[in-house]
Amino acid sequence: MLRRTKNCTDKEGRPILNLPPANIEVKYCVLSEAEKDFYEALFRRSKVKFDQFVEQGRVLHNYASILELLLRLRQCCDHPFLVMSRGDTKEYADLNKLAKRFLRGGNGAVNGDSCIPSRAYIEQVVQELQKDEGECPICLEAFEDAVLTPCAHRLCRECLLSSWRSATAGLCPVCRMSMSKQDLITAPTDNRFQIDVEKNWVESSKISALLQELEALRSSGAKSIVFSQWTAFLDLLQIPLS
Known part of the structure; x- marks a missing residue:
C-alpha cells in the first residue's frame, strides 16, 4: 500500500487532497x-x-x-x-487446525509416532470440545481455563501445572507423557471472556465517556470511526453500540 499524507502534492505542487487540520483532544476519565x-x-x-x-x-x-x-x-x-479475556486461543481456536496439530504430534511428540494419538481419539476429543462438556480428571469438576496436552488430554490449567514438580515442564497425569508448558494449547471456546459479558454487562467509565462523545458527534451530523488497540475491547463495545 502506498502511504499518502495530506502534505503530498501533484506535479504542479498542488495538494492531492484538501483536508482540515487534525484536532487531537485528550479526554481524561475518572474511574469508579x-x-x-x-x-x-x-x-x-x-x-x-x-x-x-x-x-x-x-x-x-x-x-x-x-x-x-x-x-x-x-x-x-x-x-x-x-x-x-481468553485472548490466547489465537491460532488453535479453530478445531480443524487443532486436530491437524494433534495428528502431527504437536511439539511433544519426542518419542516417535507412538506418541501421536489415533485419528479416532482425536475425533472424540474434538466432539467433546464442541459439546463443551466433561470434567477435569484431577479435580473432577467442570473445566476451568481448560488446556489441551500434546497427547490430546484436556485438564484445568491450574490443576495440571500444580501437579508438576517444575514450573516449566512435567508429565501428563493421565498417560505420563513428558511435556513443557509451551506445548499446552488453550482449549477453544466460543466466548473469549471467562464470564458471559452480555448477561453481566456493566459499562466502564471509559465506555460511558466514549458513548457520550459519540452521541454528541451524531447529533451534529458527523460520522465516527472507533479505534482500539485490542479487538477484545471492540467486542465489548459492540454491546452498547448495538
Missing part, C-alpha cells in the same frame, strides 16, 4: 470506586510478581512477562472484563 478497587488489586498482584523478578535478579530475563503485566493494567483502564 469499583474500577479503582479492581485496578489496585491488579496493581498489587503485578507488583509482587515484579518484586520477585528483582529479588531473583532476573528482570531482563522476564521482560516479556513484565510487559504483559503492564499490558493488563492498561487494559484494566479500558474495562476490567479485558483482564479476564
